[in-house]
Every structure is written in structure tokens, then in C-alpha cells.
Amino acid sequence: MATAIKMPALSPTMEEGTLAKWLVKEGDSVSPGDILAEIETDKATMEFECIDEGTVGAITVPEGTENVKVGTVIAVLDGDASDVAGEAAEPEVKDVPGEGKDVGREADTDGAQPPETKPAKKERANDPEIAEGTSMTSVTVREALRDAMAEEMRADERVFVMGEEVAEYQGAYKVTQGLLDEFGPKRVIDTPITEYGFAGIGTGAAMGGLRPIVEFMTFNFAMQAIDHIINSAAKTNYMSGGQMRCPVVFRGPNGAASRVGAQHSQNYGPWYASVPGLVVIAPYDSRDAKGLLKAAIRSPDPVVFLENELMYGKSFDVPEVDDWVLPIGKARIVREGSDVTIVSYSIGVGFALEAAEKLAGEGIDAEVIDLRTLRPLDADTVLESLKKTNRLVVAEEGYPMCSIASEISAICMEQGFDYLDAPVLRVSDEDVPLPYAANLEKLALIDADRIVKAAKKVCYKD
Amino acid sequence: MAADSVTPPTDDPDFKLRSLQEAYDKAGAYKATDEELMALYEQMLLIRRFEEKAGQMYGLGLIGGFCHLYIGQEAVAVGLQSALAEGKDSVITGYRDHGHMLAYGIDPKVIMAELTGRQAGISKGKGGSMHMFSTEHAFYGGHGIVGAQVPLGAGLAFAHKYREDGGVCLAYFGDGAANQGQVYETFNMASLWQLPIIFVIENNQYAMGTSTARSSAETEFHRRGTAFRIPGMDVDGMDVLAVRGAIEIALDHVRGGGGPVLMELSTYRYRGHSMSDPAKYRTREEVQEMREKRDPIEAAKAELLKRGVDEEKLKELEKTIRSQVNEAADFAESSPEPEPSELYTDVLVENY
Ligand SMILES: Cc1ncc(C[n+]2csc(CCOP(=O)(O)OP(=O)(O)O)c2C)c(N)n1
Numbered sequence A: 001m002a003t004a005i006k007m008p009a010l011s012p013t014m015e016e017g018t019l020a021k022w023l024v025k026e027g028d029s030v031s032p033g034d035i036l037a038e039i040e041t042d043k044a045t046m047e048f049e050c051i052d053e054g055t056v057g058a059i060t061v062p063e064g065t066e067n068v069k070v071g072t073v074i075a076v077l078d079g080d081a082s083d084v085a086g087e088a089a090e091p092e093v094k095d096v097p098g099e100g101k102d103v104g105r106e107a108d109t110d111g112a113q114p115p116e117t118k119p120a121k122k123e124r125a126n127d128p129e130i131a132e133g134t135s136m137t138s139v140t141v142r143e144a145l146r147d148a149m150a151e152e153m154r155a156d157e158r159v160f161v162m163g164e165e166v167a168e169y170q171g172a173y174k175v176t177q178g179l180l181d182e183f184g185p186k187r188v189i190d191t192p193i194t195e196y197g198f199a200g201i202g203t204g205a206a207m208g209g210l211r212p213i214v215e216f217m218t219f220n221f222a223m224q225a226i227d228h229i230i231n232s233a234a235k236t237n238y239m240s241g242g243q244m245r246c247p248v249v250f251r252g253p254n255g256a257a258s259r260v261g262a263q264h265s266q267n268y269g270p271w272y273a274s275v276p277g278l279v280v281i282a283p284y285d286s287r288d289a290k291g292l293l294k295a296a297i298r299s300p301d302p303v304v305f306l307e308n309e310l311m312y313g314k315s316f317d318v319p320e321v322d323d324w325v326l327p328i329g330k331a332r333i334v335r336e337g338s339d340v341t342i343v344s345y346s347i348g349v350g351f352a353l354e355a356a357e358k359l360a361g362e363g364i365d366a367e368v369i370d371l372r373t374l375r376p377l378d379a380d381t382v383l384e385s386l387k388k389t390n391r392l393v394v395a396e397e398g399y400p401m402c403s404i405a406s407e408i409s410a411i412c413m414e415q416g417f418d419y420l421d422a423p424v425l426r427v428s429d430e431d432v433p434l435p436y437a438a439n440l441e442k443l444a445l446i447d448a449d450r451i452v453k454a455a456k457k458v459c460y461k462d
Numbered sequence B: 001m002a003a004d005s006v007t008p009p010t011d012d013p014d015f016k017l018r019s020l021q022e023a024y025d026k027a028g029a030y031k032a033t034d035e036e037l038m039a040l041y042e043q044m045l046l047i048r049r050f051e052e053k054a055g056q057m058y059g060l061g062l063i064g065g066f067c068h069l070y071i072g073q074e075a076v077a078v079g080l081q082s083a084l085a086e087g088k089d090s091v092i093t094g095y096r097d098h099g100h101m102l103a104y105g106i107d108p109k110v111i112m113a114e115l116t117g118r119q120a121g122i123s124k125g126k127g128g129s130m131h132m133f134s135t136e137h138a139f140y141g142g143h144g145i146v147g148a149q150v151p152l153g154a155g156l157a158f159a160h161k162y163r164e165d166g167g168v169c170l171a172y173f174g175d176g177a178a179n180q181g182q183v184y185e186t187f188n189m190a191s192l193w194q195l196p197i198i199f200v201i202e203n204n205q206y207a208m209g210t211s212t213a214r215s216s217a218e219t220e221f222h223r224r225g226t227a228f229r230i231p232g233m234d235v236d237g238m239d240v241l242a243v244r245g246a247i248e249i250a251l252d253h254v255r256g257g258g259g260p261v262l263m264e265l266s267t268y269r270y271r272g273h274s275m276s277d278p279a280k281y282r283t284r285e286e287v288q289e290m291r292e293k294r295d296p297i298e299a300a301k302a303e304l305l306k307r308g309v310d311e312e313k314l315k316e317l318e319k320t321i322r323s324q325v326n327e328a329a330d331f332a333e334s335s336p337e338p339e340p341s342e343l344y345t346d347v348l349v350e351n352y
């Protein structure tokens, strides 16, 4: 039976090449491993080996021919050219500018598109019902986080905490207060100032079956370690076809603190939220901090858990129940309203609530949504609210460009266009590194007044 | 850099990782004239009084954020930088940087005004305590990320060598920073390429609340260049003339094309790591002992008096410095905050 020998692709990017030289002639018998020809591309010259047994029946492309497309029949084994006529090079897929009619992210079935087999969107559970009469305790966000870790450490031997100053110093921001006393130095571990190294060790320990909580003194310093968070932790499950899990929690304060300048004041929410393979959580108050940190520690996936230093000392009610765990990936409506939706997360939620109060005084009834989880993002809750209010503002303590606010705007555009009565507005920090001077810092950061202004604007009441 | 311009680390099995230490042990402390010693004393005293004032101003809310004081470590920056060719040699350090600025004779007013976040500050109020720079003095900051200044310093040294300007870079970092991985990547390249750099570990015994023994497998930091064939020097950082004596030897070595040197300066910080510090990781007695027995300023003063310098003259100096510092504080408090428009300047150089 005749076999077509086709112009090979000798590198992933090769599209065509020169058939520099034939090392066999018609009538030669060949076996696997024999060099048939030399092929040149703009990058290299390579030898082309035979993989079949047989006799060279015909050479259809003479040596010296340039620009031979990958896939072109160049010779025939055990037959002649007529035997393989019609086995032409595969058609090239051409992208004709201006002819596309992609709308949003809808698949165009003609071109190469990801298959329609994305896992069905799971209906995410709501927060657990708090039974009538459950008493509430007011705890700081700091204590809520500590309690979450302590409870999970009591429940699961595999959970341990590591980071700079987490043990003897009781945490640079006192989040791990008391943990060393209760769990001892085997499970509450002071590291040297070596973020890249200990993030890698934490990630490896997770691969090895433990449940590490890696504390970064602040997320600014996690930039030293971001390679392990992204390249090691986020991708392993996928690259191993689901064999190798990496249940690690990276946690610590994120975002601007107070007067600590440009290198210590950044919100990494959008950075991590852009990476598939990570779960990213950024709670606002104590109940969510506790419930979501417990969920994060139990999660089989790598979680980046973004706290906020300015919130650590604030107190909020937490229900006194045995095991307060909240669903990852579910936003929370923290204030109901009908005129405009304000979407925010982390410290921004406080400003959004403050803005809603001010707006109420001016007759505008704002709904405030706390995203809580940034990845996966709860688009449904946002869109449901948009259907009701038809106006939306995103408030984010962070840079404006490529932000969570940008993402929410895109979602509203793609999936909520028909519900919008005004463009979505983003209220973010100014687009500058954070300055130290008190007056400039104040000018650079978001506040309630800026949110009020944007909300009035989308309500056409400015 | 062309491969042939690289002098590889010597193959000599007798490579003397200790050669500089031996030379230093032999030469001993710097033989300062009375005037020289007086100048060193003055600089240390200025740093001490300046930092004390900064601490007070922090307490009054005039300075915000992180503020790391240099009190106790004065002899290090003063002893080392007094030997440099200002403007030709370069200096880079971390966030504990006020002393290094003052040791270069930079006007205390613009440093204090940076601490209060005013337009007249050396970074226009936009950097604050941790981020001060003076390119005029080849002082390259003022870096907040622990360890990051070490490769940056090697980059400055690379530029000295590339431009053949004869300069040497002095890159300071802490005992805590000495554990960062990028430090060792830098050691390797600096030695491989024989860069003109002096790595200075200011070993003040603690990184925040962590003592060196709790963070470091090798606490003799001057040995940490051995694997990279970088000679080390172990120096008493509480004695300004010892520091000066050591840097002279290191500078000779580097200027002579001998490649990098690693100096460990044992010193001590009297105050907390930053302004908020629980201070539970060491005893009050330990701090007191250092202050009483090892203080670099008291020691220099005693030496001056021993040499017969008039006590009145020292009192006069103390007064002058106090008023200089008070003046800086008044200036920093009364000078205006940056213009709001400064918020948007200096993000990029070019307007695109
Ligand atoms: C990469 C990084 N991790 C953590 C921190 C927080 N931090 C600031 S200073 C410091 C201690 C550094 O100690 P050391 O290097 O000994 O210098 P010292 O403060 O004693 O001068 C830490 C952990 C940081 N700024 N950067």
C-alpha cells in the first residue's frame, strides 16, 4: 500500500521550509531511521528520518525547492504519485480582518474555539442560615482570623502556620496571637526573611499532603514569592491531570495601610484574580473573615487570602455557632437597595456602606454588594442586582487599570448590557504609586465621597 | 560585559578568603588625627540627636507610617562613608536610611522634611522615611523590600566597572536580609564578574523580633561569601575607627581590581525595629549593657578627651548640633505639604 511522505514540521512554529537535499533516490529501499532528506528553515537545518519500511516509489518535490508548506506530499513509498493524489497539504486557517462577527465571548463555531464542555456552573450555596436566637459576639477581624486558624488546627493535624514573626513575636500584626502557646513550635513556625524559599516549602508541603497556612507579613513581600504562588501552586493540579493537589493558603495583609509609601501599599487582588488555578478571597468583616478562612483552609485548592491591615482592629458580630464556614465564590448583599448597585470588596465595602448612608440622605437607595471572593467571581449576584437597579458603580481600593472594577464592568457589558441605564463607573485609587505625604495619600485613595459622586452620576442626579 | 574582561576567581588553592581579615587585624583601627576624629564624632552625634528628634516627632504624629531609627549603629555609616569618594563611589541601603544620608552631609532639613512628608523633603514628600535618595551624592536609597538593595547595589557596581569610572559600590543590608536568596545569586555574579562592590552586613543582632540565632544556620555572616570566593571581614561596628580602618583595607582591595568584599559589622540597635515594637524579644538589661559599655559615641568622646580636646569645645559642639536638629525639625514642621498636583508627577519621565 502506498504511503505519502509529507513535509514535516520540525518545530512547533514551522510553517514551511526548503527541501535542501534528498539523501535517497527513487527505487531505494528504506527502513525506519534512515535519513531521507535535509530540510532547512530560517532557523536551522534538520535531517528528516524515515519511519516506515519500503521502497521509494516517487519523489514528488525535487531538492532545492523553497517554501514547501508543511504537510505537502514530498515523496511516495511503495507506489507512485497518483496513489496519493488528493492528499494535499491541510488548508491553512486564514484570519480575515473585519470579517469576524464574534460577539462577546460567544463561540464562533467556524474557527478554533474552546469546546462547549465547560463544567456546568455550580449553583453556589448560600451562607448557612443563622438560627433564630443565635447569639452574636463582637470580635475584631484579627481575632476572627486567629480563631479560624486555631479551630482548623484543632480539627486537622495537617494544618500548620509558617511565616516571618508568626510564632514568638505573635505575628507582626498579631494575627497569630496565642497560636504558638496552644500548638507549639512544630505547627507554628518562625521563618527567616526568605519569602521565595518558604513559599516554596509551604507549597511543597501541600503537595506532600499537609495543609500549610503561609503568612506573608504583607502581600507586598509575596512578590518575592509570586513564582511559587503562580507557577508552582496554581498550575500543578492542571499540569498533573488532577493528580497533584496543592491545598495551601497564602494569607496576609494586602492593600494600602497608613503612610507606608509606594513599596508597601498595593492591592494584589487583581493580580491573583487573573490566574486560573487559584482561589482568591478578600473579606471585609469578621464573620466573613472567619467563615471564609476556615473554608480556605479546608479547600483542596491553593487559596490566596487577602486581608487588610486597617481592618484588623475593627469589630463586627460573628454568630456563636460550632463551625462557622462560608461558601467560597459567593458574594453577599450587605445592604439592599433599589436605585443603584455599588460593588466592592475588602476595605472598599466600608466606604461603599458609608456612601450608601450618604446617598440615602439624598433620596438615593443604594444596594451594596461585597464580592468576598474575587476568583471565582460571583457574576450572578452582581447581574441580579443590576437587573433590579439598572445602575452600577464599582468601588475598589487599588489601581484602576486591569482591576476587579474593570472585570465587573466587562461582565456588565457582556452579560448585562440590556439592563444598564447608564455606563458602569469605576471608583478606584488614583493611577499613581502611593505617595507618603499625608495630603497626597488622602488624595490618592478612594473614599465614600467619590463613591457618592459616581453613584449620583449614574443616577443622573449630579 | 565581554567574557575576556572577566578575571575569574583565582584558582590558587591558597586563595585567602581571610587575607583581608588578616591585613585588618595587623593594621588595626584607623589612625585618625584629632580633627578627623572630631569630624567623625560630630557626624555620629548629629545622627543620634536627629534620630532622637525624629522619634519625638513620630510621637507627636508629625511623622507617619514606618520609621526605623539608626540609634546605636551610627559608627557603621559614619566610619564607612567617611572613607568613600563622595559622588564617585555609590551607596545603597534599606529602609533604615536616615543615618546614611546624614553621614554624607546631606542637609538635615530636607531629610526631616521628608519624614514629615513635605514638599521641601528630599523626595518631595513622596517617599518618606524608607525612601530617601540623593543622586547628587550617589546615594541610591532607601529601599523597602528586604534584600532587594543587594542586587541593585551589584548593578551599580556593574555600572562602575562598565563605565570604568573607578567607583566602588557600598551595599548595606541587615542580618535578616542576609538570608534572602537574591543575596546569594548576587554574590555569585559579583564574584564571577569581579564587580567593585563591598557588601556590608549591618549585624544588629535582630531582624524585627528574630535574633540571628533563630533565623540563621551560619551566624558568622562574614563567612557567607566563602562559597563564592568572596573574602570576608569581621568588624566591630561599635568603634568608628575600627570601622574606618577596615573599610580602608576593603577599598584598597576592591579598587585594586580584587573583586567584591563582604564585611560584617557587629552593631546594635537601641530602639525598637520600627516605632511600634513589643520589645519582648530581648531584655532591658541587654540593651542597657550595650548602651553603657559599647556606645560608639561615648567611646569617641572619651577618646577625644583622652587626647586632650577641651571639654568646653565638645559642649559647644553638642549645642550647635542640638540647634541644627531643632532647626531641621521646625523647618520640617512648618514647611508646606506638597502641591496636590504633585500626586501625578514623577510617575513616568516622558509624556506619551
Ligand atoms: C521582602 C520583605 N520581607 C519582609 C519585610 C518586612 N520587614 C521589614 S524590616 C524587616 C527586618 C529586617 O531585619 P534586618 O535585615 O536584620 O535589618 P534591620 O531592620 O535589623 O536593620 C522585615 C521582616 C520587608 N520589608 N521585605
Ligand SMILES: [Mg+2]
Binding pocket: B174, B175, B176, B202, B203, B204, B205, B206, B207, B208
Ligand atoms: Mg538586623
